[in-house]
Amino acid sequence: MLTLQHIHKNYANLQALKDVSFSLQPGEVVGLLGPNGAGKSTLMKILTGYLKEWEGEIRYGEQNLRTATKAIQQVTGYLPENNPLYPELYVQEYLQFISELYKIPQPPFIDVLDKVGLTEMKNRKINTLSKGYQQRVGLAAALLHNPEILILDEPTTGLDPNQLIEIRKLIRQLGEEKIVLLSTHILSEVESICDRVIIIRKGEVVADEALESLRKGQQQIVQVEFDYRIETEALAKIPGVNKAVNTFDFNYELYCSKEEDVRPKVFDFAHDNQLKILSLQQKNENLAALFNSLTS
Numbered sequence: 001m002l003t004l005q006h007i008h009k010n011y012a013n014l015q016a017l018k019d020v021s022f023s024l025q026p027g028e029v030v031g032l033l034g035p036n037g038a039g040k041s042t043l044m045k046i047l048t049g050y051l052k053e054w055e056g057e058i059r060y061g062e063q064n065l066r067t068a069t070k071a072i073q074q075v076t077g078y079l080p081e082n083n084p085l086y087p088e089l090y091v092q093e094y095l096q097f098i099s100e101l102y103k104i105p106q107p108p109f110i111d112v113l114d115k116v117g118l119t120e121m122k123n124r125k126i127n128t129l130s131k132g133y134q135q136r137v138g139l140a141a142a143l144l145h146n147p148e149i150l151i152l153d154e155p156t157t158g159l160d161p162n163q164l165i166e167i168r169k170l171i172r173q174l175g176e177e178k179i180v181l182l183s184t185h186i187l188s189e190v191e192s193i194c195d196r197v198i199i200i201r202k203g204e205v206v207a208d209e210a211l212e213s214l215r216k217g218q219q220q221i222v223q224v225e226f227d228y229r230i231e232t233e234a235l236a237k238i239p240g241v242n243k244a245v246n247t248f249d250f251n252y253e254l255y256c257s258k259e260e261d262v263r264p265k266v267f268d269f270a271h272d273n274q275l276k277i278l279s280l281q282q283k284n285e286n287l288a289a290l291f292n293s294l295t296s
Contacts, residue, residue, distance in 0.1 A: 001023055001024065001025045001060075001061070002023065002024040002025070002047075002058070002059070002060050002149060002179050003023045003024075003057075003058070003059045003060075004020060004021055004022055004023070004047075004056065004057075004058050005021050005056055005057045005058070005059075006019050006020075006021055006055070006056040006057070007019070007020040007021070007043070007046065007054060007055070007056035007058070008020075008054065008055040008056055009039075009042055009043075009046065009051070009053075009054045009055070009203075015203055016039050016042045016203050017039045017042055017043060017046075017054070017203040017204075018202075018203040018204045019204065020039075020043065020056070020200070020203070020204070020205055021056075021205070022198055022205060022208055024149075024179045024181060025179060026148075026175075026176075026177055026178055026179055027175070027176060027177075028175060028180075028194075028195040028196055029171060029172060029174075029175035029180045029182060029193055029194045029195055029196075030180065030181050030182065030194060030195070030196045030197070030198060031182050031183075031184060031189070031190035031193065031194035031196070031197045031198070032044075032181055032182065032183040032184075032198050032200065033184065033185070033187070033190060033197055033198065033199045033200070033291060034185070034199060034200040034201060034295065035185065035201065035295050036185065038200045038201055038202065038203065038295075039200055039202070039203040040153070040183045040200065041081060041153060041183070042203075043200070044078070044080075044151050044153055044181070044183060046058070047065075047076075047149075047151055047181070048073065048076060048078045048151060049065065049069045049070075049072065049073045049076075060072050060075075060149065072149075074102070074145070075147050075148040075149060076147050076148075076149040076150075076151065077142035077143055077144075077145070077147035077149070077150045077151070078142055078150075078151045078152075078153075079135075079138050079139055079141075079142045079151070079152045079153060079155055080138075080153050081153040081154045081157070081183075083134060083135055083137075083138035083157075084138075085126050085134060085137060085138065086126065087125070087126045087127035088125065088126075088127065089125070089126055090122070090123055090124065090125055090126070091113075091118060091121050091122045091123070091124055091125075091126060091129075091137055091140075092109060092113075092122040092123065094126060094137065094141070095107070095109055095112070095113075095137075095140060095141060095144060096109075098141045098144055099144055099145075102144065102145040104144065104145055107144060108144070108146070109122075109144075112140050112143050112144055113140060115140075115143065115170060116136045116137075116139050116140045116143070116167075116170065117136060117163070117166055118133070118136050118137065118140055121133055121136075130158070131157070131158030132158045132159040132160055132163050134158070135155070135156075135157055135158050135159060135167075136163075136167070139152075139155060139167070139170075143174075147178065148178055148179065149178065149179045149181075150174060150178050150179065150180045150181070151181050152171070152180070152181070152182045152183065153183045154183060154184055154185075155167065155171065155182060155184075156168070156184075156186075156189060161225075161278045161279045164279075165280075168189075168192050168193050171193050172193060175193075175195070182194065187287055187288055187291060188223075188281045188282075188283070190211070190287065191211070191281060191282050191283070191287060192281050192282070194211060195210065195211055195212075196208070196209065196210050196211060197209055197211060197214075197287065199290070199291060199294055199295065201294055201295050206294045206295075207290060207294055209290070211287070214287050214290065220255075220256040220257065220261075220262070220282065221253055221254070221255055221256070221282065221283040222253070222254040222256060222262060222263060222266060222280070222281070222282055222283070223247075223251070223252070223253055223254075223279070223280070223281050223282075223283050224251070224252050224253075224254065224266055224277060224279070224280045225249075225250055225251045225252075225277070225278040225279040225280075226250045226252070226270065226275045226276065226277060226278065227250065227275060227276040227278055228250060228275055229246075229249075229250055230250075230252070230273075230275070232244040232245065232246055232252070234273075235252060235254060235269070238254070238262065238265050238266060238269050239262070239265055240256050240257050240262040240265060241254045241255070241256050241262060241265075242255050242256060242257065243255040250278070253283070254266065261282075263280060263282070266280065267280075
């Protein structure tokens, strides 16, 4: 378990973090939410050992971050918001460089490249890749040493809808065995990936909630975008869908029964009608209301 107790951080006269306390453990993906300037990136820099001057205590198991900084860094993977890469290097060449920094005797290049969908790009120069693929390179570097703690700052930046689905699935899988803390300002990202959300405002934790508890008592709403316009009457016939609304262009909101996740049935509908799904996500109105009430 990774435990933070009474973390404070000041920049001159600015208090970036104020009495932040929570615990993280394997088996859940935790979303760190907050408006710009709330302190999310500062907190992540402290957890990675990058920032040294702060108050409080952080422990991973029996280890203290202050006295065992290097040991904890060796089991931590970090993808920063501004993904720093060497653009003139080839993908595999860059990962080889990272593996040498970590002193990994037998780097699992094939496995990591496959996990993040970079196998076909391994012999490409980084500066020839799209932003989405460059983001995958950063994620591969964070996973190369098989970390026990994974800290991701805006990990889905620049991904197209198909890449987004793949990386979300990967993060969910990683969260089954690793401690995963994911920072984002996009509520739909939290809804799609996370099991729990921590909201900070002006450096303070103002909420720490399981997503499941936030879903209780609310109607399930699925937002879907197809590549073609569909009659709402046809969408309303999907099992579990009570009503379908065309919000704009090829985008729809499906109002569903509370108990069952209808997204697999939406995929089946698209397949049967030869449609492509460009985006698909659940809308958590309780999460949006909580975020707005605590941060506005």
